[in-house]
Amino acid sequence: MRIHAPFCRRAIPVSEISDITSASDDGMNHGLLNWFVTGRASAPGGVRINNGGRARVTIRTRDGSLFNVVVDDHDQASRLVEDVRSIRARSSG
Known part of the structure; x- marks a missing residue:
């Protein structure tokens, strides 16, 4: 799976995804910076x-x-x- 935004690109192999969910979102930036990408993957809130x-x-x-x-x-x-x-189900089955 590839995710990208300005100045940010990440490829995540589907085999490395342990969980994926969807939820509602307010679409707002919650930090001090009004930028497309905030946070760190290792932080409790992760990358947004x-x-x-x-x-x-x-x-x-x-x-x-x-x-x-x-x-x-x-x-x-x-x-x-x-x-x-x-895709995960097909590759594990």
């Missing part, structure tokens, strides 16, 4: 990649890294989660 929107996909990796990606809407978030879960 805010593309603006009403939903987020939360990705936790096997090494404990955490990524929160804000997307347009709940449908998009649900599709992303289901796609990754489907």
